[in-house]
Amino acid sequence: MDFAFDARTEELRGKLLAFMDEYVYPAEAVAHEQRALLASPWETPVVVEELKTEARRQGLWNLFLPDSEYGAGLTNLQYAPLAEIMGRSPQLAPTVTNCAAPDTGNMEVLTQFGDEQQRKQWLEPLLAGEIRSAFAMTEPDVASSDATNITTHIERDGDEYVVTGRKWYISGALHPDCKIFIVMGKTDPEGSDIRRQQSMILVPRDTPGVTIKRAMQVFGYEDHYHGGHAEVIFDHARVPASNLIGEEGGGFAIAQARLGPGRIHHCMRLIGMAERAIELMCRRAVSRTAFGKALAQQGVVHNWIADARVTVEQLRLLVLKTAWLMDTVGNRGAHTEIQSIKIATPRAVVDILDRAIQLHGAGGVSQDFPLAELYAGARTLMIADGPDEVHQRSLARRELKRYV
Template structure:
């Protein structure tokens, strides 16, 4: 295994680090102030569009997509350190570089499974950053940790599919530029193979019968920069049969193909969040005094910082190994590693952020530092893309199977 960064990765890292220092970090406070003056909480502050234009000019655009025809053509191992850098400012940097979920996963689905018409109509505008999208799978009335439970029904009537069901925490759906949903539902609810009952269809947001009912909060945050999270009702919404992605019964497999890269992207960005937390901890520790000496001289603070550094180095190596395996043996061959990082990374980063918040005192839970919002995002990733317990169950069964 060779995790050394190649020349292209080093060059992109240098450009991205400069972009963060010169444009993204200074824009964080500007975006906060501009958002307070917007008429809708879901509009992008003007500075976000400025960042997007700057990123495109610098060639820091669509870095996530390994398909060279549509994206940067980077391997997972090449993209990993870049995603980590953007994770240091997760509210701005992924959006600025057109590498923000859920659009990234949706673009990967369309690039891999979409037909030429679907790519022309939806993928190309997404790649250009002209529109946003949403992925509608999770439902409030079933345990969506088991995707075979979904109840949204997709029935065929002639040349149309008719979709009925209720979804929630549909990321991106509140954004005014969100124009397309990828919806997962059952086309064959009574089929003998529970993993062949589901299909995915493209549903334009303005389709009659589609209602975005309300925004869902996450620990009180509305996650504006990623387009929020919505409850969406599909009431006999009709779309052409040509809006089917792939084949009928292929929805579960497409979802798994989508979630593999999505999980590693989240873990890459989480490491960046942890690095930002360590930086803030150190700056706070050397600038504040308690009981007659700097916080940096307090044994418990030193322990927190040392433990955080060790943990981040361990996580980074595991994520890089996973990226390398995905590149060399494919997502299926790296299944154990993908699950391992999905279990370990959010849990560990939540702990680091918790210590950083503690070190900042009241400031840690305030809007004056990014820590509280970073914590909310990291804690949510113990649920998103499959809760930890599902991955632990699957990983344990794979380990035990070796001994049966």
């Protein structure tokens, strides 16, 4: 069993690590300062655009997309350590390399299921970083952990579809460059197969009947770099029938194809967040004194740091195994492992971040360190892309099936 990264991965890791040290980490404070001076909190700080230009110049662009026609052509196993590095600055690094959700998932959908015109009109400008996008699936009035509950209607009317519904926590919708929504709704709400009732359709943001009602916060954060999270009303919004992605009734399958890579990308970045937390813990421990000795000499601090290191090493191996399986046997063959990392990684990283916050005292919950915002992001991932309990239920049923 060979645990070494291949030559291309090592080359990209070296370039990305240098890019993070030279450009990304120094830009974190600069971006925060520039954002405070913008007319709208959703506008992009100048330094972010400068970093995008530099990332493209260095070939650190669209690394997430395995299709070599459109992206870097990396396998999941090759991309995993790169996503981990970007996870050390999750608000900035994925954005400036065009590897940020929800655009990544939307580009994957258009690559796999979009037709030629849809790719030309929407995929190409997304790949170029000229526009942003949003994915409208979650709804406030139903338990969206069960996607079959979705109530948004997508009704055929001649050469058009009419979209009516209410969505919330629609990431990216508030960004001024967001030009397109991928909306999931029901085209056949009375159909006998509950997994064939849903479809996905492209709805331009400026379509009459589309209203951004309000910005949703996450633990008080507005998540500016991802374009925020919005509540969106679709009130008889009409779009051409050609905007349907794939076929009627294919929405559920498209959603599953979209969420598989998304889940592993989140877990890869979470490991990077944990590594950043361990680094901050160690720096704090050797620089602070309490009750007559350095924090680094306190036994409880030793336990926190050691446990964090062991946990990260375990998680990384499981995530890399999952990436390898996705590459070799496909997402369906890696179903157990995908669910395992989705359950294990966020909760473990939340615990590591919690210890790091504790070690930093008041500073840990302040804006002077990234820990509080990292915690909010990690804790959210225990809900996003399917709450832990849904994955536990499915995983347990698969295990039990062998004994029934």
